[in-house]
Amino acid sequence: MPNRTVFFISDGTGITAETFGRAILAQFETKFRQVRMPFMDSVDKAHQAVRQINHALVVDGKKPIVFTTLVNAEILQVIRDGCQGMLLDMFGTFVQPLEAELQATSNHRIGRFSDASKSKEYQSRIEAINFSLAHDDGQSNLDLEQSDVILVGVSRSGKTPTSLYLAMQYGLKASNYPLIPEDFERQHLPIVLKTHQSKLFGLTIQAERLSDIRKERRPNSIYASLENCRMEVREAESMMRRSGIRWLSTTTKSIEEIATTILQEIHPERLNFE
């Protein structure tokens, strides 16, 4: 049983505090009880939080760890004054030296998502999610040219979660297209993809792993058999090689790693990043 508590406190959703805090905590073997405290937008809530943090100290007998991305100075001060945990002030620590370097004062804006629903960036993310859903698994060729990326690969090689992640995290319109036995017989990529060569990216996977994944879906099927998976993977890889499209193996990669690698290779024009 975890016997030390970690708190994530934020004015907004707390997603930044949590993402970052968990990455830091992953550096330690210790297991922690984790408590999320989002939308901390009043002094009252801060006083409540202080009581809860100090209570955890009594119960655990160990100093709670408190990650905060609070930008409201008054609310942060309440935590600072009352909390007997170890306070890791993620914003203050970096914002102050940045103010000096940039010779600018920070605007104390809360969270990266405030008023997000009206911003152009946000709306294009939602549009990208809808687009990627509509273009999942070669469902539709309509507006295919609007894709930023088109993933290809055999069934269950990781195309769908990667497409959705690219849409959700980066606002990219990511289509995906399965490579199926009919394509292998024809010995070329689906015709509709030919004009989009620069946007194509292939996913492949170890046949053994693929067979395991497919067996969970359809046990005892030819589809999931190791022999069939080996054939499909071999055919798909040789087709991608012949077509000169870039590809990677997803066998030991998370969707985050796959997506990051694709971005490095494809450099979608719409992404205001190098």
Next chain:
Amino acid sequence: MPNRTVFFISDGTGITAETFGRAILAQFETKFRQVRMPFMDSVDKAHQAVRQINHALVVDGKKPIVFTTLVNAEILQVIRDGCQGMLLDMFGTFVQPLEAELQATSNHRIGRFSDASKSKEYQSRIEAINFSLAHDDGQSNLDLEQSDVILVGVSRSGKTPTSLYLAMQYGLKASNYPLIPEDFERQHLPIVLKTHQSKLFGLTIQAERLSDIRKERRPNSIYASLENCRMEVREAESMMRRSGIRWLSTTTKSIEEIATTILQEIHPERLNFE
């Protein structure tokens, strides 16, 4: 034109560095040119990065800002020694005080996602994404009882992106079910949902906003007309009120804010969080 460059450097995907760095930078009005440097896993790459950072200083005439989540000490040292930018070492800053407090040494594990593809947590995220896709828009009632959350609401109220976000970010099996005119005529929630009351959460939206969103899909349709949207929203809200299910308005909220609020209300059992 942005005339100062920001670098995000990481041993892994750089997603933590980028999420956190961008949240910090959002505190300033300044626009930055942003350069992502993921997978920095060798001293050679670090030397290259140093050259690129110092080149940006010459071009911009301003100190680049360098966010790093590097955990490899040797690689970090190359950056530290050579880089003439402002180095914000996000891990070192917090890991060292934590080592003292926890009386433990950090394991210098790279990124939160390394070897993720084999972890149980990761696999349940992928499973959740597949589940949420299969249970989008009331497509399937199969295994509905496995849902952690079931979202209900009128068409285009934000159910699909929220479900996918809950799956992707938190590994929750999030189904969603549309409330349609037939339900309003029958005056009760779809029968299949009755036994899942504790998992239901409603999304509603301002009729004007809904009409705008629907018009983008189907201009000049009854479906998108303000009059129809007003009727659907009114009926859906009164149905949710009568059924005693919790709900929120998505009109001015991002999917991150909607998801965080739902988690606070629903407390899914599977989530090892308070």
